[in-house]
Amino acid sequence: xxxxxxxxxxxxxxxxxxxxxxxxxxxxxxxxxxxxxxxxxxxxxxxxxxxxxxxxxxxxxxxxxxxxxxxxxxxxxxxxxxxxxxxxxxxxxxxxxxxxxxxxxxxxxxxxxxxxxxxxxxxxxxxxxxxxxxxxxxxxxxxxxxxxxxxxxxxxxxxxxxxxxxxxxxxxxxxxxxxxxxxxxxxxxxxxxxxxxxxxxxxxxxxxxxxxxxxxxxxxxxxxxxxxxxxxxxxxxxxxxxxxxxxxxxxxxxxxxxxxxxxxxxxxxxxxxxxxxxxxxxxxxxxxxxxxxxxxxxxxxxxxxxxxxxxxxxxxxxxxxxxxxxxxxxxxxxxxxxxxxxxxxxxxxxxxxxxxxxxxxxxxxxxxxxxxxxxxxxxxxxxxxxxxxxxxxxxxxxxxxxxxxxxxxxxxxxxxxxxxxxxxxxxxxxxxxxxxxxxxxxxxxxxxxxxxxxxxxxxxxxxxxxxxxxxxxxxxxxxxxxxxxxxxxxxxxxxxxxxxxxxxxxxxxxxxxxxxxxxxxxxxxxxxxxxxxxxxxxxxxxxxxxxxxxxxxxxxxxxxxxxxxxxxxxxxxxxxxxxxxxxxxxxxxxxxxxxxxxxxxxxxxxxxxxxxxxxxxxxxxxxxxxxxxxxxxxxxxxxxxxxxxxxxxxxxxxxxxxxxxxxxxxxxxxxxxxxxxxxxxxxxxxxxxxxxxxxxxxxxxxxxxxxxxxxxxxxxxxxxxxxxxxxxxxxxxxxxxxxxxxxxxxxxxxxxxxxxxxxxxxxxxxxxxxxxxxxxxxxxxxxxxxxxxxxxxxxxxxxxxxxxxxxxxxxxxxxxxxxxxxxxxxxxxxxxxxxxxxxxxxxxxxxxxxxxxxxxxxxx
DNA sequence: CGGATCGAC
DNA sequence: CTATGTCGATCCG
Numbered sequence: 001x002x003x004x005x006x007x008x009x010x011x012x013x014x015x016x017x018x019x020x021x022x023x024x025x026x027x028x029x030x031x032x033x034x035x036x037x038x039x040x041x042x043x044x045x046x047x048x049x050x051x052x053x054x055x056x057x058x059x060x061x062x063x064x065x066x067x068x069x070x071x072x073x074x075x076x077x078x079x080x081x082x083x084x085x086x087x088x089x090x091x092x093x094x095x096x097x098x099x100x101x102x103x104x105x106x107x108x109x110x111x112x113x114x115x116x117x118x119x120x121x122x123x124x125x126x127x128x129x130x131x132x133x134x135x136x137x138x139x140x141x142x143x144x145x146x147x148x149x150x151x152x153x154x155x156x157x158x159x160x161x162x163x164x165x166x167x168x169x170x171x172x173x174x175x176x177x178x179x180x181x182x183x184x185x186x187x188x189x190x191x192x193x194x195x196x197x198x199x200x201x202x203x204x205x206x207x208x209x210x211x212x213x214x215x216x217x218x219x220x221x222x223x224x225x226x227x228x229x230x231x232x233x234x235x236x237x238x239x240x241x242x243x244x245x246x247x248x249x250x251x252x253x254x255x256x257x258x259x260x261x262x263x264x265x266x267x268x269x270x271x272x273x274x275x276x277x278x279x280x281x282x283x284x285x286x287x288x289x290x291x292x293x294x295x296x297x298x299x300x301x302x303x304x305x306x307x308x309x310x311x312x313x314x315x316x317x318x319x320x321x322x323x324x325x326x327x328x329x330x331x332x333x334x335x336x337x338x339x340x341x342x343x344x345x346x347x348x349x350x351x352x353x354x355x356x357x358x359x360x361x362x363x364x365x366x367x368x369x370x371x372x373x374x375x376x377x378x379x380x381x382x383x384x385x386x387x388x389x390x391x392x393x394x395x396x397x398x399x400x401x402x403x404x405x406x407x408x409x410x411x412x413x414x415x416x417x418x419x420x421x422x423x424x425x426x427x428x429x430x431x432x433x434x435x436x437x438x439x440x441x442x443x444x445x446x447x448x449x450x451x452x453x454x455x456x457x458x459x460x461x462x463x464x465x466x467x468x469x470x471x472x473x474x475x476x477x478x479x480x481x482x483x484x485x486x487x488x489x490x491x492x493x494x495x496x497x498x499x500x501x502x503x504x505x506x507x508x509x510x511x512x513x514x515x516x517x518x519x520x521x522x523x524x525x526x527x528x529x530x531x532x533x534x535x536x537x538x539x540x541x542x543x544x545x546x547x548x549x550x551x552x553x554x555x556x557x558x559x560x561x562x563x564x565x566x567x568x569x570x571x572x573x574x575x576x577x578x579x580x581x582x583x584x585x586x587x588x589x590x591x592x593x594x595x596x597x598x599x600x601x602x603x604x605x606x607x608x609x610x611x612x613x614x615x616x617x618x619x620x621x622x623x624x625x626x627x628x629x630x631x632x633x634x635x636x637x638x639x640x641x642x643x644x645x646x647x648x649x650x651x652x653x654x655x656x657x658x659x660x661x662x663x664x665x666x667x668x669x670x671x672x673x674x675x676x677x678x679x680x681x682x683x684x685x686x687x688x689x690x691x692x693x694x695x696x697x698x699x700x701x702x703x704x705x706x707x708x709x710x711x712x713x714x715x716x717x718x719x720x721x722x723x724x725x726x727x728x729x730x731x732x733x734x735x736x737x738x739x740x741x742x743x744x745x746x747x748x749x750x751x752x753x754x755x756x757x758x759x760x761x762x763x764x765x766x767x768x769x770x771x772x773x774x775x776x777x778x779x780x781x782x783x784x785x786x787x788x789x790x791x792x793x794x795x796x797x798x799x800x801x802x803x804x805x806x807x808x809x810x811x812x813x814x815x816x817x818x819x820x821x822x823x824x825x826x827x828x829x830x831x832x833x834x835x836x837x838x839x840x841x842x843x844x845x846x847x848x849x850x851x852x853x854x855x856x857x858x859x860x
Numbered sequence: 861c862g863g864a865t866c867g868a869c
Numbered sequence: 870c871t872a873t874g875t876c877g878a879t880c881c882g
Contacts, residue, residue, distance in 0.1 A: 136873045154872045197869045351867045
């Protein structure tokens with residue numbers, strides 16, 4: 001979309017109006033001047049809930065600015081000088097890395113949707129039109145823009161600005177088709193061109209330019225598409241006029257020919273024909289050719305920018321729109337000249353908030369951005385000021401990297417106020433259904449579900465929950481989403497939740513790598529057939545009181561508390577085959593009673609009173625008054641006695657899930673082996689333990705370990721875990737003063753990493769499985785602590801609070817002080833995060849108590 | 861991680 | 870009456 005939203009003049013100080021779209025209308029022309037436009041918008045706006053919210057947001061930005069200014073006051077000359085030196089060192093580096101050798105083109109269709117609609121409906125020509133609805137416009141044509149009608153403006157306001165405005169509804173299908181036609185052309189110049197939405201694209205024509213040098217003229221000749229109808233005739237005469245104006249050396253254009261001609265067709269024609277045009281070999285000529293071809297093919301015009309990198313190309317394409325192009329020649333000085341007086345708002349990535357903040361510092365143009373680089377490095381985050389610096393130097397990506405895998409998928413809807421829980425739940429389900437459909441279409445499953453709500457005052461809230469295994473079906477997503485919704489409804493009771501928008505998002509997809517691995521695992525898991533009987537899944541109706549994480553106020557337990565509670569529940573609900581269904585139906589109730597249970601469990605743990613505990617591995621009751629003994633017992637179970645013939649595990653509740661997952665994986669390994677030994681094992685997967693097929697049906701897992709383990713190097717957690725069980729682990733896993741801690745670790749076995757399972761390197765040097773750094777330590781506990789620091793800052797804090805963990809102060813200070821990203825990043829990796837971030841490793845566990853599910857795989 | 865915010869189309 | 874929908878990135882707690 002062209003830059004309708006960026007027209008805001010930086011001279012405009014009025015916070016709210018800043019967003020409303022002013023126009024740079026020239027006096028005397030048809031349309032309205034800025035003042036009138038603002039007045040009309042204001043009248044239509046003031047007093048509305050929307051406006052109130054805009055004011056609120058504006059104040060928040062002002063507060064940010066205030067904070068920044070306070071920070072600025074405290075900066076000393078000394079600090080500034082020091083910063084200047086450091087930044088300038090970076091400037092030298094960046095300058096050295098400047099690469100002017102690429103030719104990047106940014107193509108931007110002019111008022112795309114509006115142009116398409118006008119093309120297809122001649123009645124609209126010459127009229128001000130906008131595409132969208134009374135609620136929201138996507139774009140407007142240039143005629144309408146003179147009245148201040150812009151993209152992102154509600155139609156009813158646009159109507160007030162321009163009463164004779166025609167609003168055309170969106171027709172994405174059509175735009176998609178046109179877009180495809182354009183892309184076909186673009187692909188000829190760069191196979192890897194990068195589309196940005198339907199109407200924009202970046203091309204790297206560096207290679208094309210080289211090849212083109214050797215092209216014969218005939219290969220660069222294009223013919224005008226002509227038709228005998230008067231209407232079209234006129235149309236193309238206009239085009240040819242434009243092209244001649246802009247400096248084409250082409251001969252006068254005639255329109256006697258009826259045949260659309262491009263590329264190879266051209267060769268067959270008489271080269272001297274006057275209805276053709278030959279384009280040169282320069283970058284400008286190439287882009288003119290592209291634009292020409294686009295126009296011939298679609299009757300739509302495009303603007304373009306040519307520059308040594310994407311950022312510059314994008315800004316360039318803005319320069320001469322509509323229907324124009326601009327080039328920054330690949331010289332440093334040309335780049336700097338271009339930037340000199342360019343308002344920072346024109347820079348992609350700098351929006352209205354950043355603009356306002358920088359303006360508070362007196363920065364409006366890119367050259368000012370450069371001049372203030374030292375100050376900016378002290379006031380903004382590393383990422384931000386480095387970005388600012390790159391901008392002010394005119395640096396950007398010189399190649400087009402294909403966008404990586406999708407990270408999230410979502411759907412949201414705006415509607416008239418909905419305030420009854422019933423309607424909200426059913427809407428939520430509907431959204432989940434739509435989303436599930438899309439997810440499955442793309443074969444995606446994610447671990448995090450986010451619910452988005454916008455109340456009638458336009459305040460937006462998001463609530464997220466991450467579960468252990470990926471979700472993709474309506475039921476799975478809804479199970480999570482309805483809980484999130486439930487807590488929100490509850491948190492407002494007795495007042496109703498009054499919303500105008502709801503959205504559901506799923507993120508945390510498995511990477512391609514992980515997918516393959518899981519696929520394999522599941523397959524082998526299923527193929528082992530008879531060994532698997534059931535998988536249990538959460539069941540029953542949505543329970544509004546079901547506990548979830550809740551940010552503000554409402555009762556919630558910490559992760560550990562939940563774990564303890566869950567453990568405690570085990571004690572009361574011994575899983576036996578007879579009580580299975582009872583147990584399950586209790587599950588939901590037990591969740592509802594979560595708070596109470598949490599308390600009980602915590603009390604138990606603190607009191608040290610002797611209690612009965614059911615070992616999650618062997619399921620024998622253990623009576624113990626301290627966790628140490630329990631841990632020892634579990635250690636014994638894990639390290640040998642259990643891993644032998646035919647162990648049956650009944651999966652009955654969440655608390656045991658981790659251990660079960662751990663063992664499931666075990667089983668997978670064995671199943672894998674089985675596959676190789678037994679030639680044809682008939683597939684008895686009637687038990688359908690695939691994640692995706694698990695619905696609310698009650699199922700149980702029965703896991704049998706009956707095969708010897710393969711011998712090979714540990715390559716993933718599962719392997720490591722196996723080694724532990726085979727007593728191959730090189731390190732003792734019980735730490736005298738650290739039993740509770742250890743217990744938690746046991747539960748974390750499904751984590752991508754765990755301080756419990758690692759390999760020892762030589763004397764006193766251990767390799768942290770999280771950050772991979774070598775840790776010199778004489779104390780396992782200290783090492784363990786390091787790993788945990790890597791795993792989760794919050795975790796450590798919790799532990800230290802509760803247990804007064806012995807530790808060296810320097811270390812604990814550092815933990816609190818550093819940001820997580822830094823903690824676990826190897827120095828050599830610079831600013832990039834290590835493959836395994838803290839967040840990732842902590843993620844799965846965090847919501848474990850909230851999850852239902854089946855097989856959990858482990859990856860390294 | 862979870863939540864808010866920014867920015868782009 | 871009537872102020873979008875989707876996505877990625879980043880920052881902070």
